[in-house]
Amino acid sequence: xxxxxxxxxxxxxxxxxxxxxxxxxxxxxxxxxxxxxxxxxxxxxxxxxxxxxxxxxxxxxxxxxxxxxxxxxxxxxxxxxxxxxxxxxxxxxxxxxxxxxxxxxxxxxxxxxxxxxxxxxxxxxxxxxxxxxxxxxxxxxxxxxxxxxxxxxxxxxxxxxxxxxxxxxxxxxxxxxxxxxxxxxxxxxxxxxxxxxxxxxxxxxxxxxxxxxxxxxxxxxxxxxxxxxxxxxxxxxxxxxxxxxxxxxxxxxxxxxxxxxxxxxxxxxxxxxxxxxxxxxxxxxxxxxxxxxxxxxxxxxxxxxxxxxxxxxxxxxxxxxxxxxxxxxxxxxxxxxxxxxxxxxxxxxxxxxxxxxxxxxxxxxxxxxxxxxxxxxxxxxxxxxxxxxxxxxxxxxxxxxxxxxxxxxxxxxxxxxxxxxxxxxxx
Amino acid sequence: xxxxxxxxxxxxxxxxxxxxxxxxxxxxxxxxxxxxxxxxxxxxxxxxxxxxxxxxxxxxxxxxxxxxxxxxxxxxxxxxxxxxxxxxxxxxxxxxxxxxxxxxxxxxxxxxxxxxxxxxxxxxxxxxxxxxxxxxxxxxxxxxxxxxxxxxxxxxxxxxxxxxxxxxxxxxxxxxxxxxxxxxxxxxxxxxxxxxxxxxxxxxxxxxxxxxxxxxxxxxxxxxxxxxxxxxxxxxxxxxxxxxxxxxxxxxxxxxxxxxxxxxxxxxxxxxxxxxxxxxxxxxxxxxxxxxxxxxxxxxxxxxxxxxxxxxxxxxxxxxxxxxxxxxxxxxxxxxxxxxxxxxxxxxxxxxxxxxxxxxxxxxxxxxxxxxxxxxxxxxxxxxxxxxxxxxxxxxxxxxxxxxxxxxxxxxxxxxxxxxxxxxxxx
Numbered sequence: 001x002x003x004x005x006x007x008x009x010x011x012x013x014x015x016x017x018x019x020x021x022x023x024x025x026x027x028x029x030x031x032x033x034x035x036x037x038x039x040x041x042x043x044x045x046x047x048x049x050x051x052x053x054x055x056x057x058x059x060x061x062x063x064x065x066x067x068x069x070x071x072x073x074x075x076x077x078x079x080x081x082x083x084x085x086x087x088x089x090x091x092x093x094x095x096x097x098x099x100x101x102x103x104x105x106x107x108x109x110x111x112x113x114x115x116x117x118x119x120x121x122x123x124x125x126x127x128x129x130x131x132x133x134x135x136x137x138x139x140x141x142x143x144x145x146x147x148x149x150x151x152x153x154x155x156x157x158x159x160x161x162x163x164x165x166x167x168x169x170x171x172x173x174x175x176x177x178x179x180x181x182x183x184x185x186x187x188x189x190x191x192x193x194x195x196x197x198x199x200x201x202x203x204x205x206x207x208x209x210x211x212x213x214x215x216x217x218x219x220x221x222x223x224x225x226x227x228x229x230x231x232x233x234x235x236x237x238x239x240x241x242x243x244x245x246x247x248x249x250x251x252x253x254x255x256x257x258x259x260x261x262x263x264x265x266x267x268x269x270x271x272x273x274x275x276x277x278x279x280x281x282x283x284x285x286x287x288x289x290x291x292x293x294x295x296x297x298x299x300x301x302x303x304x305x306x307x308x309x310x311x312x313x314x315x316x317x318x319x320x321x322x323x324x325x326x327x328x329x330x331x332x333x334x335x336x337x338x339x340x341x342x343x344x345x346x347x348x349x350x351x352x353x354x355x356x357x358x359x360x361x362x363x364x365x366x367x368x369x370x371x372x373x374x375x376x377x378x379x380x381x382x383x384x385x386x387x388x389x390x391x392x393x394x395x396x397x398x399x400x401x402x403x404x405x406x407x408x409x410x411x412x413x414x415x416x417x418x419x420x421x422x423x424x425x426x427x
Numbered sequence: 428x429x430x431x432x433x434x435x436x437x438x439x440x441x442x443x444x445x446x447x448x449x450x451x452x453x454x455x456x457x458x459x460x461x462x463x464x465x466x467x468x469x470x471x472x473x474x475x476x477x478x479x480x481x482x483x484x485x486x487x488x489x490x491x492x493x494x495x496x497x498x499x500x501x502x503x504x505x506x507x508x509x510x511x512x513x514x515x516x517x518x519x520x521x522x523x524x525x526x527x528x529x530x531x532x533x534x535x536x537x538x539x540x541x542x543x544x545x546x547x548x549x550x551x552x553x554x555x556x557x558x559x560x561x562x563x564x565x566x567x568x569x570x571x572x573x574x575x576x577x578x579x580x581x582x583x584x585x586x587x588x589x590x591x592x593x594x595x596x597x598x599x600x601x602x603x604x605x606x607x608x609x610x611x612x613x614x615x616x617x618x619x620x621x622x623x624x625x626x627x628x629x630x631x632x633x634x635x636x637x638x639x640x641x642x643x644x645x646x647x648x649x650x651x652x653x654x655x656x657x658x659x660x661x662x663x664x665x666x667x668x669x670x671x672x673x674x675x676x677x678x679x680x681x682x683x684x685x686x687x688x689x690x691x692x693x694x695x696x697x698x699x700x701x702x703x704x705x706x707x708x709x710x711x712x713x714x715x716x717x718x719x720x721x722x723x724x725x726x727x728x729x730x731x732x733x734x735x736x737x738x739x740x741x742x743x744x745x746x747x748x749x750x751x752x753x754x755x756x757x758x759x760x761x762x763x764x765x766x767x768x769x770x771x772x773x774x775x776x777x778x779x780x781x782x783x784x785x786x787x788x789x790x791x792x793x794x795x796x797x798x799x800x801x802x803x804x805x806x807x808x809x810x811x812x813x814x815x816x817x818x819x820x821x822x823x824x825x826x827x828x829x830x831x832x833x834x835x836x837x838x839x840x841x842x843x844x845x846x847x848x849x850x851x852x853x854x
Contacts, residue, residue, distance in 0.1 A: 059777030061785040103773045105786055105801030138770025139803055248777050329756070329841075330849055337850030343565025346530040350486030350675050358488040359532055374532030376566055414756075415850075416843040422757055423764030423842075 010296035010304050010392060010412075011176040018181050020160030021192055022217045023047035023257025027154035027162060028169040031146040034098030034136060039169040041147065043154040044093040044213070045123060050257045052090040052131065053226035055233045057250035063102030064112045065132040066251060072128055073226075087222040090255055091125030093213060094132050094151070095170050097198070101134040101142040102248040114144040122151035133251045135198060135210050136172050167196040170211055173421060174198050174297050180289040184218075184282035187266035187275045191218040193282050197290040199247075199297075212237065212252045212290055218279055219258035219267045227271035228283060229254045236287035239319070239409045241326045242298035254283075295410045300417030303335055304393045305410065311398075312405035317354040319407035324352035325396065332414035338389040340382075342370045349398060360401030365394065437723035437731050437819060437839075438603040445608050447587030448619055449644045450474035450684025454581035454589060455596040458573040461525030461563060466596040468574065470581040471520040471640070472550060477684045479517040479558065480653035482660045484677035490529030491539045492559040493678060499555055500653075514649040517682055518552030520640060521559050521578070522597050524625070528561040528569040529675040541571040549578035560678045562625060562637050563599050594623040597638055600848060601625050601724050607716040611645075611709035614693035614702045618645040620709050624717040626674075626724075639664065639679045639717055645706055646685035646694045654698035655710060656681045663714035666746070666836045668753045669725035681710075722837045727844030730762055731820045732837065738825075739832035744781040746834035751779035752823065759841035765816040767809075769797045776825060787828030792821065 023046060028039040054073050056066050073088045094115060101108050116130045123130075134142060167177035181194040195214035220228070233252055261267055266275060296304050307325050312318035325331055328348040334341035342363045349356050359374035366388045370380045388394075450473060455466040481500050483493050500515045521542060528535050543557045550557075561569060594604030608621040622641035647655070660679055688694055693702060723731050734752050739745035752758055755775040761768035769790045776783050786801035793815045797807045815821075 057777075058780075059774070060779070060781070060783040061773050061777030061788070100770075103770060103785060103788075103798070103801060104803075107802060138773060139798065141802070248774055329845070333846050333849035336846060339850070343527075343530060346488050346565060347486070347675055350484075350488030352487070353485075354487070356487040358530060361488070361530075371530070371566065374530060375534060375568070376531075414846060416846045418756070419760050419763060419841060419843045419846060422760035423766070 007175045008297045009302055015164060015179055016181055018163035018179055018194055021194055021215045022259035024215045025158035025160055026166045027158040028165045029150050029154050031150055033096055033146055040097045042095045042166045042169040043151060045158045046090050046255055047257045047259060050090045050255050051220060051222040051225050052088050053222060053229040053254045055229055055252045057247055059248045061248050063100055063249040064104060064108035065101055065134045066249060068112045068132050072131060089129055090131055091129040092119050092123045094119045096134050097170050097172050098136040099134060099140055099142045100136050100138045100249045102138045104141050107141045111142040111144040115147055118147045118151050122155045131253055133211050135249055170198045173299055176297060178290055178293040180286050182282040182286045184279040186218050186279050189260055189263055189265040191216060191260040191265055193286055195286055195290050197294055199294045210247045210250055214254045216256050217260040218256050219261040219265050220256045221269045224268055224271040225254055225256055228280060232283050232287050236291040240291045240295045241323060241411050292410060295412050298412035299421045300415040301412030302415055303413040305335055305412060306395045308397045308408045310406035311400035311402055313355050313403045314405040315407055318405040321349055321352040321354050322407050322409040324348045326409050326411035329414055335394055336413035336415045340365045340370060340385040340389050355402060356400055362399040364397040434602045435724045436729055442591060442606055443608055445590035445606055445621055448621055448642045449686035451642045452585035452587055453593045454585040455592045456577050456581050458577055460523055460573055467524045469522045469593045469596040470578060472585045473517050473682055474684045474686060477517045477682050478647060478649040478652050479515050480649060480656040480681045482657055482679040484674055486675045488675050490527055490676040491531060491535035492528055492561045493676060495539045495559050499558060516556055517558055518556040519546050519550045521546045523561050524597050524599050525563040526561060526567055526569045527563050527565050527676045529565045531568050534568045538569040538571040542574055545574045545578050549582045558680055560638050562676055597625045600726060603724060605717055605720040607713050609709040609713045611706040613645050613706050616687060616690055616692035618643060618687045618692055620713050622713055622717050624721055626721045637674045637677055641681045643683045644687040645683050646688040646692055647683045648696045651695055651698040652681055652683055655707060659710050659714050663718040667718045667722045668750060668838050719837060722839050725839035726848045727842040728839030729842055730840040732762055732839060733822045733835060735824045735835045737833035738827035738829055740782050740830045741832040742834055745832040748776055748779040748781050749834050749836040751775045753836050753838035756841055762821055763840035763842045767792045767797060767812040767816050782829060783827055789826040791824040
């Protein structure tokens with residue numbers, strides 16, 4: 001539930017200016033799905049032949065819209081299996097907040113089909129080019145008939161500059177809209193990549209955000225786009241956690257209109273094309289920016305926490321240990337209490353199940369080493385650390401001293417507000 | 428830190444009467460390790476040839492006392508490897524609260540050696556028959572010299588009826604002492620098994636409690652005792668969770684004095700001896716009783732939650748799903764808010780990574796089925812469920828509808844008090 005009265009203390013001071021992405025138009029409306037007096041539907045329209053890629057929740061109980069999007073993207077998978085090449089393309093994206101259409105069984109599947117049918121009718125695109133996402137309460141049937149009539153209106157109203165409205169329409173317990181934009185050079189031509197995101201609780205890899213939609217005018221074919229997106233998600237949305245809980249609805253979609261080709265940008269078909277270097281950098285930075293915004297709006301969050309683990313046997317082991325620290329309620333409550341409780345960090349390292357040698361461990365808060373070689377650092381000054389713990393952003397670093405595996409993840413603290421927000425979400 | 432002012436609302440109304448266990452004497456004292464005005468040391472003395480078994484934390488950064496106990500028990504492992512048979516025996520158990528002697532490196536190892544030396548001198552037993560456990564703050568050196576002088580006094584004072592004092596001396600953030608006792612017939616002779624436990628946060632399998640010590644006068648050889656204990660821990664201490672965090676110090680020790688043999692109880696050498704049937708039942712019941720007491724004293728707990736998963740592919744899959752539900756902050760905060768939010772149960776099932784079919788799932792709160800076949804149960808009455816959610820004890824059942832794997836785990840809700848308790852533990 002949006003809580004305009006209380007905005008996260010970690011919210012950005014201002015929203016970025018979001019120039020249009022050629023080939024993308026946006027519109028929002030109020031379907032009255034759950035919230036009163038606010039928009040809860042977002043429709044994005046794309047130029048013909050817009051390429052598309054997606055990364056979704058790994059939940060075994062994915063929502064009906066996630067199933068729908070996966071099926072629409074299946075063309076990419078078919079190529080890998082050597083079947084007929086039929087890359088997915090997108091003409092519209094319909095997103096609603098207030099109801100996740102998850103665990104709604106047959107009714108949910110029908111709601112998805114009906115939504116796609118309505119969106120297809122409103123936009124003139126075939127159903128297979130309609131992408132869908134829903135976020136909000138789980139287990140309640142979504143009344144898709146509420147979209148009826150509204151989508152035609154949105155399709156007519158859609159305009160290239162409705163970014164902030166779009167980011168607001170997809171919010172649930174978010175306290176601020178999340179937007180980011182970057183530019184990159186592809187074959188010497190400037191292209192733009194912009195995105196919006198939402199997510200405040202139930203945030204954990206994989207996926208780490210509930211919903212994020214990214215758009216670019218670069219001309220990149222769907223299979224290459226998929227490869228770029230999957231890789232970029234690993235170090236961003238799949239490296240953040242609020243509470244270790246994984247939504248049934250997590251969806252990250254990337255749409256490439258290809259409009260920059262008209263300005264001379266090259267058409268790129270392979271992910272390993274060298275001309276993508278700068279685009280990859282921009283995409284990575286954009287997703288990380290959005291992912292950090294999601295963490296900073298973690299339910300009840302007062303502190304943004306970066307956890308880096310190095311010296312692990314492998315990067316995978318480092319990430320597992322980093323997530324064990326990031327998800328530990330004892331670590332998170334200690335940080336909320338501005339307590340540099342490195343004993344709890346040791347505990348979280350120990351429980352991760354990866355190789356660790358107590359007597360080789362070193363731990364830093366910021367640049368202050370609090371522990372090394374299996375014990376408290378004699379030089380560690382409690383007052384200095386206390387000062388540091390009062391900051392909004394806390395960096396924790398653990399060196400396992402075993403090998404070279406490293407990983408960084410981001411999380412927030414666990415406060416009484418988290419409990420309050422989630423203890424009466426439905427009441 | 429003990430909080431006598433606030434006792435868990437789930438605390439037992441009274442403590443059980445604890446008759447002596449022949450061959451066991453107990454004493455407590457105040458070494459001033461951390462707390463003022465309370466006992467923080469417990470010494471248990473055992474008859475000669477007392478048999479012993481243990482189950483410990485799976486943390487990769489186990490505390491120095493855990494390392495010590497494992498080494499003392501190593502005789503059992505040696506048998507399995509076919510080496511020389513030298514079963515472990517115990518003459519004394521020394522436990523302190525206030526300092527866990529964990530992540531204290533070399534100093535910690537030395538403190539353990541010194542503690543064992545002092546206990547050996549005070550009791551006249553060899554060091555290899557001394558068992559040790561410590562609980563409290565991690566990472567601070569334990570000053571074992573504080574035991575000097577005190578242990579002689581305790582060894583002299585030890586008496587068979589100091590159960591409640593012992594249970595109190597090992598408390599940290601516990602709000603009440605945990606004790607339980609049972610009897611069993613072994614070869615027609617009544618034997619007794621009694622135990623104490625402590626643990627309030629950082630409670631998760633494996634192990635689920637920080638410390639528990641169990642004593643019996645039955646005559647059971649260490650290897651058989653180990654087998655009984657490992658199995659019994661699986662369905663009790665290793666099936667509870669408060670916050671998913673695993674202590675570096677978790678220790679469960681079972682001591683069998685064999686004194687019942689003097690009353691005609693048979694000497695049992697093998698765990699599969701049929702004469703152990705009733706003892707096994709009593710041990711299972713005792714450990715489950717103590718484990719439930721630990722959960723009911725979970726930091727900030729207001730509700731005791733039993734989670735049963737059946738219809739899973741295997742018992743292991745069922746347990747993993749049950750723990751995923753039990754550890755989900757979103758499920759736990761919903762229960763704290765008395766909200767029968769089965770959508771979050773679905774989420775937790777989905778994220779467990781085990782096979783699950785949304786359209787076959789059924790979920791009950793108490794005996795009210797709230798969801799089945801992938802959607803909300805049409806017969807589900809919100810008012811009736813709300814009534815049920817107000818109770819102290821909540822039972823959640825999930826039927827996956829896939830096969831016959833089943834498991835039950837126990838947890839508590841996640842309240843603002845948990846955050847308060849852990850946000851200023853050190854301050």
